[in-house]
Amino acid sequence: xxxxxxxxxxxxxxxxxxxxxxxxxxxxxxxxxxxxxxxxxxxxxxxxxxxxxxxxxxxxxxxxxxxxxxxxxxxxxxxxxxxxxxxxxxxxxxxxxxxxxxxxxxxxxxxxxxxxxxxxxxxxxxxxxxxxxxxxxxxxxxxxxxxxxxxxxxxxxxxxxxxxxxxxxxxxxxxxxxxxxxxxxxxxxxxxxxxxxxxxxxxxxxxxxxxxxxxxxxxxxxxxxxxxxxxxxxxxxxxxxxxxxxxxxxxxxxxxxxxxxxxxxxxxxxxxxxxxxxxxxxxxxxxxxxxxxxxxx
Amino acid sequence: xxxxxxxxxxxxxxxxxxxxxxxxxxxxxxxxxxxxxxxxxxxxxxxxxxxxxxxxxxxxxxxxxxxx
Numbered sequence: 001x002x003x004x005x006x007x008x009x010x011x012x013x014x015x016x017x018x019x020x021x022x023x024x025x026x027x028x029x030x031x032x033x034x035x036x037x038x039x040x041x042x043x044x045x046x047x048x049x050x051x052x053x054x055x056x057x058x059x060x061x062x063x064x065x066x067x068x069x070x071x072x073x074x075x076x077x078x079x080x081x082x083x084x085x086x087x088x089x090x091x092x093x094x095x096x097x098x099x100x101x102x103x104x105x106x107x108x109x110x111x112x113x114x115x116x117x118x119x120x121x122x123x124x125x126x127x128x129x130x131x132x133x134x135x136x137x138x139x140x141x142x143x144x145x146x147x148x149x150x151x152x153x154x155x156x157x158x159x160x161x162x163x164x165x166x167x168x169x170x171x172x173x174x175x176x177x178x179x180x181x182x183x184x185x186x187x188x189x190x191x192x193x194x195x196x197x198x199x200x201x202x203x204x205x206x207x208x209x210x211x212x213x214x215x216x217x218x219x220x221x222x223x224x225x226x227x228x229x230x231x232x233x234x235x236x237x238x239x240x241x242x243x244x245x246x247x248x249x250x251x252x253x254x255x256x257x258x259x260x261x262x263x264x265x266x267x268x269x270x271x272x273x274x275x276x277x278x279x280x281x282x283x284x285x286x287x288x289x290x291x292x293x294x295x296x297x
Numbered sequence: 298x299x300x301x302x303x304x305x306x307x308x309x310x311x312x313x314x315x316x317x318x319x320x321x322x323x324x325x326x327x328x329x330x331x332x333x334x335x336x337x338x339x340x341x342x343x344x345x346x347x348x349x350x351x352x353x354x355x356x357x358x359x360x361x362x363x364x365x
Contacts, residue, residue: 001346001348001349010346010349011343011344011345011346012344012346013346013347013348013349015347015348020346058361165334165362206334207334207361207362208334208335208336208337208361208362211337211361211362212337212344212361215337215344216344221361223305223306223307223359223360223361223363225307225363226363238362239332242332242334242335242362243332245334246332246333246334
């Protein structure tokens with residue numbers, strides 16, 4: 001198969017757009033979509049300091065690499081990376097190493113903060129004594145600490161590596177749960193008290209293409225799996241969407257595109273953000289979820 | 298046609314596979330019950346478009362989408 005732009009050997013077939021691309025034209029296509037979304041949603045503007053949530057997994061690694069490629073020459077935009085070390089033995093050590101190596105190579109400042117430093121306990125220790133699912137604990141605490149560190153660093157945006165698959169799954173999950181408030185909060189450009197605005201530059205890139213982009217640029221694309229099993233509903237939804245995508249190419253883009261249209265006519269989220277009575281961090285109720293999970297009642 | 302494939306998904310599994318002449322990599326994945334959305338197929342170390350016809354070279358299937 002030949003690249004539709006230059007006739008060289010193709011490395012990928014995008015079934016959803018019926019396009020074949022060679023390596024340089026595939027890379028160009030991925031970067032074009034990201035630049036388009038950054039512009040379209042005003043994700044990064046002049047004079048901003050952008051913190052990038054860098055776990056060292058493939059998505060955040062590709063995110064950091066691409067944002068550096070796009071903004072490296074711009075003296076008015078500053079990039080800084082944050083890694084949260086949850087304390088997952090036998091897993092996080094490897095991705096942490098990738099994260100340190102990449103930020104050193106690209107010359108990007110890097111802040112590493114652990115659950116132990118932030119909350120006095122590692123995820124492994126917390127899982128052993130709490131009845132909550134590991135992914136609930138990890139998700140809530142990581143988001144809390146990322147936001148806190150980004151704010152301390154004076155960042156105006158927090159970039160996270162959610163890709164098209166993640167977004168399509170979250171949208172469908174929120175529909176199925178009937179959680180319209182959470183759906184509203186997913187809209188790009190939502191500002192909330194005490195929360196550094198989150199941006200998702202990879203939202204239009206299928207997960208598989210994020211991995212391919214990483215492999216083609218010799219980035220460490222770790223296929224290690226987190227020892228904790230993942231959210232049960234998300235795993236189920238992932239399989240449903242992937243099976244549907246094979247039979248009906250373009251489904252993931254349809255889910256995202258449909259959501260964007262709905263989001264543009266939905267009002268702002270009903271939830272009022274307040275400061276947590278215990279820790280002062282932003283919360284939708286009097287005592288934030290982090291404090292509740294940590295038993296600070 | 299018999300081809301040697303290597304599946305990298307957590308561990309490494311090598312196996313021989315009987316593929317119908319003229320079938321594509323996507324059809325090969327289907328016969329292995331692997332969803333094409335979660336893997337990248339390499340032929341002699343280079344990624345291949347899944348609608349390409351299978352040739353008798355070294356085929357690696359790398360799982361790039363994992364749970365969690």
